[in-house]
Amino acid sequence: MSQMTAEAMKDDLAWLPKGRQLMKGNHAVCAGAIRAGCTAYFGYPITPQNEAIEYMSGALLDVPNGIFLQGESEVASINMVMGAAAAGRRVMTSSSSPGISLKQEGISYIAMMELPMLVMNVVRCGPGLGNIAPHQGDYFQAVKGGGHGDYRLITLAPASVHEMAEHAHLGFELACKWRNPAMILTDGVIGQMMEPVDLDAIPVVDWKKPDWAMGVNRTGRKPNLVTSIWLDPEDMAQKHLEIIDKYERLKAAEVRFEEYMCDDAEVLCVAYGSVSRAVMGTVRKLREEGMKIGLLRPITLWPYPYATLRELAKKVKSVVTYEMSWGQMIEDVALATRLNPVPLHFVPRHGGLTFNPNDVETPLRAIYANPQNSDTLWEIS
Amino acid sequence: MLHEMIFAGFGGQGILTMGQIVSYGAVDNNLETSWIPSYGPESRGGTSNCTVMISDERIASPMTAAPSAIIVMNEPSFTKFVPKLKPGGVCVANRDLVTSDTDRDDVEIIWVEANLEAKALGNLMTAGNIALGALNERVGFVADKAIEDGLGHVFSGKKAKLIPLNMQAYQLGKDLARKG
Numbered sequence: 001m002s003q004m005t006a007e008a009m010k011d012d013l014a015w016l017p018k019g020r021q022l023m024k025g026n027h028a029v030c031a032g033a034i035r036a037g038c039t040a041y042f043g044y045p046i047t048p049q050n051e052a053i054e055y056m057s058g059a060l061l062d063v064p065n066g067i068f069l070q071g072e073s074e075v076a077s078i079n080m081v082m083g084a085a086a087a088g089r090r091v092m093t094s095s096s097s098p099g100i101s102l103k104q105e106g107i108s109y110i111a112m113m114e115l116p117m118l119v120m121n122v123v124r125c126g127p128g129l130g131n132i133a134p135h136q137g138d139y140f141q142a143v144k145g146g147g148h149g150d151y152r153l154i155t156l157a158p159a160s161v162h163e164m165a166e167h168a169h170l171g172f173e174l175a176c177k178w179r180n181p182a183m184i185l186t187d188g189v190i191g192q193m194m195e196p197v198d199l200d201a202i203p204v205v206d207w208k209k210p211d212w213a214m215g216v217n218r219t220g221r222k223p224n225l226v227t228s229i230w231l232d233p234e235d236m237a238q239k240h241l242e243i244i245d246k247y248e249r250l251k252a253a254e255v256r257f258e259e260y261m262c263d264d265a266e267v268l269c270v271a272y273g274s275v276s277r278a279v280m281g282t283v284r285k286l287r288e289e290g291m292k293i294g295l296l297r298p299i300t301l302w303p304y305p306y307a308t309l310r311e312l313a314k315k316v317k318s319v320v321t322y323e324m325s326w327g328q329m330i331e332d333v334a335l336a337t338r339l340n341p342v343p344l345h346f347v348p349r350h351g352g353l354t355f356n357p358n359d360v361e362t363p364l365r366a367i368y369a370n371p372q373n374s375d376t377l378w379e380i381s
Numbered sequence: 382m383l384h385e386m387i388f389a390g391f392g393g394q395g396i397l398t399m400g401q402i403v404s405y406g407a408v409d410n411n412l413e414t415s416w417i418p419s420y421g422p423e424s425r426g427g428t429s430n431c432t433v434m435i436s437d438e439r440i441a442s443p444m445t446a447a448p449s450a451i452i453v454m455n456e457p458s459f460t461k462f463v464p465k466l467k468p469g470g471v472c473v474a475n476r477d478l479v480t481s482d483t484d485r486d487d488v489e490i491i492w493v494e495a496n497l498e499a500k501a502l503g504n505l506m507t508a509g510n511i512a513l514g515a516l517n518e519r520v521g522f523v524a525d526k527a528i529e530d531g532l533g534h535v536f537s538g539k540k541a542k543l544i545p546l547n548m549q550a551y552q553l554g555k556d557l558a559r560k561g
Contacts (some may be wrong), residue, residue: 022401022408022416022534131513160417192444194416196408275441280440356446 007138011278015062016149020198024188025164026051028197029120032165034059034201036172037207040067040091040116042080044099047132047190049122052094056320074099078119080107085115086226088213090172090205093118097138098129100146107181108147109277112228114243116175118168120184122191125352133352134187134274139328142185143302150240152247154182154254155301157272161195167203176210179247185301187324189354245253256299261287265294267368268312270333270380273297279322282364285357291368301329307334318371320345322360327378334380343371346378382437383542385445389430390475390509398535399452399509400431406523406531407435415443428458435522437556450520452512454495456480456488463488473516473558487497491558498547500552507550512534514554 019030026049032040041056060066067084071077077093084091091333095103100121110117112146118303121142125135137147142155154174164186171182209215212224214328230236262268262281276297283295298305313319319342321330331348335345347363349355366373386391386403390396400416406546407414415434432448434440447467452474453459459479459530462474468487477496499508510528517523528551 022405022414049471052408109442189417189443192418194404195440195443196414202485209510278442278444355442356444357442 006071006176014104015059015064015166016204017059018199020196020200022194022278023161023197024051024192024194025158025161025186026122026192027055028161029094029164029168029184030055030059031116031197032064032168032202033090033172035165035202036090036169036206037205038090038092038168038172039063039065039207040084040089041093042071042077042091043093043095044071044074044077046096046099047096048124048191049096049120049161051191052120052122056092062093074100074102075106078103078110081117081119082106082110082113082115084216085110085117086113088209088215090118090176090207092114092118092120092168094122096124096132097126097246100138100141104141104147105328107153108149108151109228110181111147111151111153112149112224114179115181116172116179118171118175118184120186123185123187124167131352132182132188133217134189134273134324134354135352136187136273136275136324136328137326139301139323139325142183143304143332151243151270152302153181154178154180154250156182157186157299157301158184158186158190159273159276159297161190161193164190165197165199165202169379170204172205174254178246178254179212180246180250185273186275212246225344232360248333251303254300255303255305255308255363256307258297258299259312260295260297262294262296262312264292265312265315266317267294267364267371268316268319268365269293269322270298270309270319270329271295272301272329275324275355278357282357282360286361286364293364293368298329304332304336306332306336313337313342315338316342316344318343318367320347320367320376321378322347322355324349324355330378331380344378345373345376347376382435384450384520385448385467386433386435386450386452386522387430387445387448387462387465388433388452388453389428390428394429394454395506395509396429396454397406397431399455399513400433401537402510402513402528402531403433403523404531405434405534406527409530410524410527412437412523413440413516413528416442417443417485423509428455428461430458431460447495449524450516454478454509454515456535459483471516471519473512475512489519493554493557498557499550502546502550504546507547510548510550511554511557512548514551515553516557517551518555518558542554547559
């Protein structure tokens with residue numbers, strides 16, 4: 001990284017992360033981002049994502065035109081991100097739950113300014129200071145709009161360290177294609193874990209400043225305007241309609257998910273991120289016993305795979321949602337299945353406790369035996 | 382093939398590094414692997430531990446409630462993890478720091494005087510690799526070459542001089558397990 005040998009300096013691309021490596025998730029996301037053309041990072045330390053800021057502080061020294069700056073706070077950092085995004089950089093920040101809360105005002109501004117940027121939230125257990133254990137309690141904040149106003153965040157939920165790198169690239173591609181902020185929503189399991197990453201599989205992007213970006217206007221071109229203030233309600237309404245239309249097109253084009261053994265499933269599990277790993281292991285195990293169980297893993301949490309879930313739910317006797325929260329994504333599962341009611345089950349883990357395979361398997365066996373299993377049955381209330 | 386392993390001891394015994402040696406070695410030898418540490422309050426006092434998975438196919442859960450093999454380097458780790466071991470599982474326990482015993486007869490406990498043996502080798506820090514050798518001798522989760530590869534990642538640059546001693550410790554662990 002920063003301590004390059006004289007020989008490495010001769011290689012123009014020595015700074016490019018490459019090869020098949022064993023990496024922490026928090027490092028992989030940064031390596032993927034740099035391959036995707038990220039040249040700027042602004043952030044403020046918080047556990048459990050400090051490996052990200054650590055990695056960027058070294059790696060960006062060697063990236064051509066790289067900028068790394070530790071802001072004096074999360075608020076300062078997100079506003080630096082806003083500036084770099086307005087100037088046309090592929091720019092990234094990362095934090096964990098309380099720090100992400102502090103960034104919400106800036107994220108709302110960035111969404112209205114239609115600026116692309118990537119933010120990673122390595123979620124810890126809240127509310128409040130909570131603890132630093134893995135959790136999924138920031139789902140609503142990410143997918144329903146954590147800051148003020150009507151905006152949406154493109155939200156990606158990696159389930160492996162390799163996907164952390166992959167989603168850094170995907171996040172930038174989607175953010176830039178749609179001119180909208182994107183978030184990687186993950187937790188300490190994925191962030192702190194080490195797994196093999198095939199960095200060569202992550203596309204290398206030579207990012208060029210887009211036409212709409214800010215900068216010194218030497219060519220006499222029509223001035224660019226990037227703003228979040230529209231004082232005249234008529235003008236603002238027009239802008240709103242444009243963004244609403246953009247979101248509708250985005251929803252139609254960018255939904256991503258993984259179906260695992262869903263074809264003949266009688267019970268459908270729904271889980272994202274680290275939780276989906278424990279569920280997948282259990283599905284695999286129970287399939288060997290002949291139990292017909294499948295898993296739907298949303299990869300984009302916004303836009304959410306409502307249509308796929310609706311169709312899958314028509315064919316099953318019950319749907320089980322596993323979440324490390326008090327019950328957030330299950331509301332989207334309920335929305336998806338509202339027209340063809342099927343028993344919904346909710347299996348949570350609280351306080352920062354993670355799912356061990358047993359925590360998945362025991363309720364799943366009960367639900368498989370009885371689709372109306374009262375211990376886990378969930379209804380809108 | 383899936384090996385679900387937990388390595389545990391107290392902070393400073395090189396437990397997390399031990400797990401990384403295995404995972405790095407697995408990657409170099411085209412196996413799937415995951416390494417996850419306990420972090421936060423759980424890792425303060427008592428036990429420091431990591432879970433290491435080795436497989437030849439995609440690894441589902443990186444965590445387990447019932448490991449197939451464990452290394453426990455101190456007393457709290459022994460009392461915490463031996464009850465969780467899968468029936469038929471293997472435990473390498475550091476006799477120098479574990480005084481209690483277990484009444485489970487459905488698991489195999491391999492007692493190794495890891496601290497004494499490591500001191501005899503001239504470096505207490507090699508105790509972990511003695512235990513690693515003992516476990517791999519019985520379980521065979523990776524080839525010996527993978528351990529050497531893994532040591533190369535963990536001890537790079539100036540620390541590379543520690544590799545031969547640690548390989549020696551690893552081989553000693555294998556010998557001890559073979560002799561029972």
